[in-house]
Amino acid sequence: MAKPSKNMLGKLQKQLYREANALFKTDEYTRFFGTKLTRERARFYMINRTTFVLGRRACWAYVQARAPFDVKQLIWQHEEDELAGSRERGVADHLTLGIREGKSVGLTKRDFNKAKPCEGSLICSYAWQHAADRLPWLAGAALLGGLEIANADGIIKGGGMSHRMAHKLTDELGIPLSRQPSNQDHMDVEDEHSKFLMIVADKHMKTQDDYDEIMHGARTTWAINKTWLRLMTVEMQAMPNR
Numbered sequence: 698m699a700k701p702s703k704n705m706l707g708k709l710q711k712q713l714y715r716e717a718n719a720l721f722k723t724d725e726y727t728r729f730f731g732t733k734l735t736r737e738r739a740r741f742y743m744i745n746r747t748t749f750v751l752g753r754r755a756c757w758a759y760v761q762a763r764a765p766f767d768v769k770q771l772i773w774q775h776e777e778d779e780l781a782g783s784r785e786r787g788v789a790d791h792l793t794l795g796i797r798e799g800k801s802v803g804l805t806k807r808d809f810n811k812a813k814p815c816e817g818s819l820i821c822s823y824a825w826q827h828a829a830d831r832l833p834w835l836a837g838a839a840l841l842g843g844l845e846i847a848n849a850d851g852i853i854k855g856g857g858m859s860h861r862m863a864h865k866l867t868d869e870l871g872i873p874l875s876r877q878p879s880n881q882d883h884m885d886v887e888d889e890h891s892k893f894l895m896i897v898a899d900k901h902m903k904t905q906d907d908y909d910e911i912m913h914g915a916r917t918t919w920a921i922n923k924t925w926l927r928l929m930t931v932e933m934q935a936m937p938n939r
Contacts, residue, residue: 817928842894
């Protein structure tokens with residue numbers, strides 16, 4: 698099976714990393730991170746992040762169903778941590794980690810079970826799942842991997858989403874990283890998870906059309922994520938600023 702040229706693979710990596718870094722300079726990202734956290738806003742974010750996490754699990758499954766066998770295996774490896782946790786590292790699944798992190802702002806497991814996500818989270822979750830189901834599988838893989846790249850501290854200057862949220866919670870609410878198991882684990886594993894898309898591209902990107910398909914998938918996921926952050930910001934800024 699032919700492999701992409703080193704030039705094409707290198708060009709893809711540079712473009713993905715450049716555009717992922719540029720996200721954090723967009724209006725959607727700067728307004729979101731520029732919105733001061735309160736305990737109410739943090740609770741709102743953590744509850745809606747749960748909808749995001751559950752929607753992501755569906756997206757990985759949609760793409761896995763149509764991907765070649767070797768990509769199915771890569772997805773299985775990634776999702777094992779997300780769905781079952783890691784015995785080796787002594788870490789729970791990511792849904793449980795998010796609920797535990799909620800304790801830092803006064804949320805209980807019952808709160809997570811009872812709370813409903815905002816309309817923006819629902820809309821964007823449906824958009825991600827629709828794209829994962831309808832895009833060609835290679836673009837779908839980029840839909841998955843694009844967010845992993847944008848959350849990797851080793852790629853994003855100044856740190857990825859989890860890193861920045863962790864520091865906001867510490868700086869603005871005084872919550873130490875030791876009470877943020879979800880953010881901590883993402884900071885620990887995301888550099889490794891960010892390799893997923895380039896591993897797929899190394900084996901399955903053969904033509905310029907494949908290259909363009911990967912970029913389309915990545916840009917689609919980044920566009921949906923920007924929309925989600927914009928809608929979350931509107932809701933958070935409508936809450937009392939104290």
